[in-house]
Amino acid sequence: MEMEKAYSPKDVEEKWLKEWAEKRLFHSMPDKAKKPFTIVIPPPNVTGSLHMGHALNNLLQDILIRYKTMTGYNACWVPGTDHGGIATQNVVEKLLKKEGKRKETLGRNKFIETMWQWRKETGDTILYQLRKLGCSCDWDRTSFTMDEKRCGAVNAAFVEFFNKGYIYRGERIVDWCPRCGTALNESEVEQENEKGHLWHIKYPVVNCPEEDCKNIFENYITVATTRPETMLGDTAVAVNPSDERYKKFIGKYAVLPLVNRIIPIIADEMVDPKFGTGAVKITPAHDRNDAETAIRHNLVFIHVIDKEAKITSHISLDLKRQPIIDKEKGAGHLVLEHLWSKDRYEARKILLDELKNKGFLEKEENYTLPITRCYRCDTATEPLVSRQWFLKMSELSAIAIESAKKRETVFFPESWYKPYILWLENLKDWCISRQIWWGHRIPLWYCMHCAGKDIQAVCCPDKKESIAPDQGKDDFSSSCSGTVDWMLNTMHLTPEYIKQNASITVENMSKDVKGVVASRHEPSKCPHCGKSDFLRDPDVLDTWFSSALWPMSVFGWPENNGDLNYYYPTDVLVTGHEILYLWVARMVMTGLYFKKEVPFKNVYIHGIVRDSHGKKMSKSLGNVIDPLTIMDKYGTDALRFALAYQSIPGRDMQISDENFIMARNFTNKIWNVSRFILMNLDDSDKDFVSKECELENIDKWILSELAAAIESANAAIDSYNPAEAARTLYEFIWAKYCDWYVEFSKVRMYGSDRKQRNTVLKIHLEVLENIIKLLHPIMPFITEEIYGYINKDNPGSILSCEYPRALSVKRNVPNQDTADVEKIIDIISAIRNIRSEMNIKPGETVEVYLRIADSCSEKTISGYAEYIKMLGKAESVKFIKEKDANPAHSASAVVGDAEIFIPLEGKIDFTAEKKRLEIKISKLEQEISGYLKKLENKNFMDKAIPEEVQRVKARYIEACGKKTKYANLIVNIGG
C-alpha cells in the first residue's frame, strides 16, 4: 500500500468530487420508509463568487446533511441561485459599458436577452465552487429564482396577494438611487457617517401670509439644515411646542429666503429643542421625517429634486393635500431659473452663496451626518416620493408572530428570537416594486380600453423596443406622451402599436380599478370589455419576493406534488444573521400564508466571518481571505475544519491564516496516523479481525475515551455546535489517540508476539474507522480517501456508513482500569519532566525506580513496565519497598502515591534538584491550604453537596501525601 508521507489534498479532492458526481450520491427522492431531513440553500447571487461567508454557511449545511445521511435520514439539500435583481443588472450594465453600449439603447427585451446570455455563461460559477467545497447538494434539484417553475411560483403568489387585497400601489418616500434609477430597500443601501456641515439659515417671520416683510432681519427664526438645497421645497418651519424661545412664533409665518414663499410656523413634538437651533425646516417631499410631519399637519408636498437628483424645472405638487400657497404662484422655486436642472450639490453651492450674500446665512458649523448610499454604485441616495407597489404586512406579520410565539420555528441560538419578534412587530409595509428590468416582471395587466385613463405612456416610434420614460430621455425627440386613452382615441394609434412602442407608468391602481388583471399569464380578454389589448406593468419585483417563496418553490409550489408534501416543511434553515429580517421572516410569512405551515422547523443562525482584526471582510478594505485560495493552499478539508472549529454559536468569528495552518496540520496528522496503521496492517495476519482477543487496560482506556468523544460529537452536532464537535475530535485524536495510545501500542506492535500485535491492530482499526466516520461530515475528502484504503477490497462511500454511536464502542470497562492508565500517563510524564529538566539527551536511557505505596497497586503498575520503558526511555523499571532507602544520587518526583527515582550519578546537581523539589512543595502547600480552608469551613461542610466535600477531602489527602513524600525526598537528597 502506497500512502504519501504528507497528505496532498489536490488529487484526493478531485478524485472524490468525480466519484460523488458520477454516483449521484447526494440525490434524494421521496421515500416513505425513511424520514426526510431537508435543507434549502440560501441561494447565492448568480454574480457571486465564493467568499468566506458562503463557505461557512454552506459548510454548516453540509455538515448537517452528511451527518443526517449517516444517521439514517433521507437527507435532501436543494441548491440554487438567486437572480439578484439590481446587483446583477449592474454587473451586466458595466460589461455593456465596456463595449460602449447602454441598456437604454439596447431596449428592454434585448437587454434581458443579454442578461440571460450572461447568466448562462457565468451564473453557475458559484455552484461549481460549492461542489469544490464538497457540498453534498442534490444537484439534480438545482433551482434558479428566475427559472420557469420559480417564476410560476412568484406569479402565483403575487396574483393571490393582489386578489386578496394585500398589494396596493402607494406613495412613499423611498431611497432612490439617482445613478441606478430605481427605488432601493434597506438591504440595498449602506449608511455611513460623513463629515459635512450644519448651516444655520435665517427665515424672516411675518404675522400673516399677506404681510409685507420689509426689514427681514428684525424678526426672524433660524433653522439648521444639512441640506440647504431642499429649502426650495419647504412648506413649513417646525418648533417644539414647549420651546420657550419660539412659542411666540407658533402660528405665524416664515418667508422662505430667495424664494419668497410664505410658509407656516408649526409646533410638533418631533422637534428636538436641543438640536441645532431648535427650529426645523420641513421639506415633505424629500425627507422621511418631514413627510410624516407634513401628513400630521396636512402640509403640501413640493417636489424640487428629480430622479436624477437635479433641481426640477417644473411644478410638481401634490395637490391632494391642501396647498397653503396658491397654484398661480407655483412652488416658488420656479423663480430661481438658474437652478433648474442643476445637480443637487451644485445647487447647494449656488444657494449657499446667495444666502450668504444676502445675509441669510447665520453660520456654518462642522457636523458629521449619516449618508445613505447605494450599495452597488456608492451614489448617495435621494429620499424621493415615488409610486411603488406595496405588500401589506400587518396581517402577515401577525401570523408570523403568533407562530413564533408557539415556537413553531425555533432559533439557534435562542437569543435571536427576541429581535426577530421585535422586528415583526414594528414591520412597515414592504415596497416590492423596483424600476429595473432584470427580475420578475409584475404580473399585472392593464386593459388599454378600461384602464387607459390611468396609464401614462410614452411612445417612441423610432424605436422598435419600448424604453422607460425616465431613462434615455435624450432619445425622445420624436416621442409623444400622454394617457393611453388619449393615444387611442385622439391620436388614433392602434393598440398593437402602443403595445410595441410605448413604455408606461401607472397611477394609483388597485384591484378595484376596472380593467386591471392580475394573472399568471397574459389574460386573453378583459373581464370588463372583453377586448384583449393589454399593457403589462413595467416594474419588476424586489428580488426578496422570490426568495421569500424559495422553500416552497424549489419543491414545485404552487403545484401540490409529492416532493412538496414529503420535504416541506424543511428541517432547518442555516443563515447568517444579516438576512434574518430580510429573508427569514419573509419566508416564514409567505410559508404560513400559502402553506399554513412554517417553512422550516429550526433556524440556525451562525456568525459572520471577520478578519483577524474583527473587521468585516470586504473588497474595499482589502482584507478578504479567499476560500478558494485557502483550499488551494491548505486543502478543502483544512478550510472546512478551520471554519467549523471557529464557528461558536452566537458569535462572529475572526479568522486568519493561523487557523488554516492549524487545520492543515491536523489533516496531516490524521493522514499520518492512518498511514501508520495501514502500513502495519499490510503485513498482519489476514483474518485477525475475526479472532477473539484479550484487551489490555490501555485498549479499554482508548475505547472509553472514544466513546466519550463520540457522545460529545453527536450531542454537539445535534445542538448546532460544530465548533464543539471539531474541538472534541481534535482533542481526542491528537492528544489522546496519537500522543498516547499510538505510542503505547508500539510496544505490542513492534513486539514479537503475533497475537498481541493483532489485538492492538484490531483496536487501532476500530478507533480509526470511528474517527474517520466522526470526522466525515466536517472533512469529507480525506475521510473518504482513508476509508478507501481501509476497505480497498470493498470500495464504497463512507457516507453510507452509520455515524458512530457511543454504544457501539462501549465495553464494560471498570473505572479502575482506565484510572490505572491515567496514572501511567502521569508517571511517564513525570519521568520525561525529570529527563528534560536534568538535560538528559533524548537518546540516552535511564534507570527508573518506583516506590508504590500498596502492593496491589505495585502489581498493576508493574504490568506497564514495558510502556514506561518505551515512552520514558528507561533502560529498566525497578520497584522498591517502603522500607528501602532512596536510590542514591537521584532526581525524584511524586505522582499520586507513587515515588519515582532516576539515579543520575555524576550528572545531578543537588542544589538544582533541591530547588526543583522545593518549588513543587510550595505549590502543594498552596493547594493544601486552599483545601484546608474549605474543610475547616463549617458552612462548606454543612451545605456543599457531599460529592464535592468528598472530592476536596480526597484531593487534600493526596496533596498532603505528596507533600510529605517530597519533604522526605529533600531530606534524603544525598541518598
Place this chain on the structure above:
RNA sequence: GGGCGAUUAACUCAGCGGGAGAGUGCUUCCCUUACAAGGAAGAAGUCACAGGUUCAAAUCCUGUAUCGCCCACCA
C-alpha cells in the same frame, strides 16, 4: 435612544457555579523507523472593574468602563 454580544496567557479564542484551558507565539532539547505540517519538556493569567447572591463565582445578578454589532433617529 432601544436591543444584543464581548472583555480569560504575548496574540486568536474555548470554558460559563466546585481543581484556570487550547492553538499560535516564546524558551530548552530532539530529523527516535506514522507525522519536523512532527515529538518531549517548560515559562506565561488578581479570568475588565466595583458591588451582590452562594458554603463556593471566570462562570449567576446589578452597576461601571471600554470595544463591537443590530434597529431607530439624526433637521
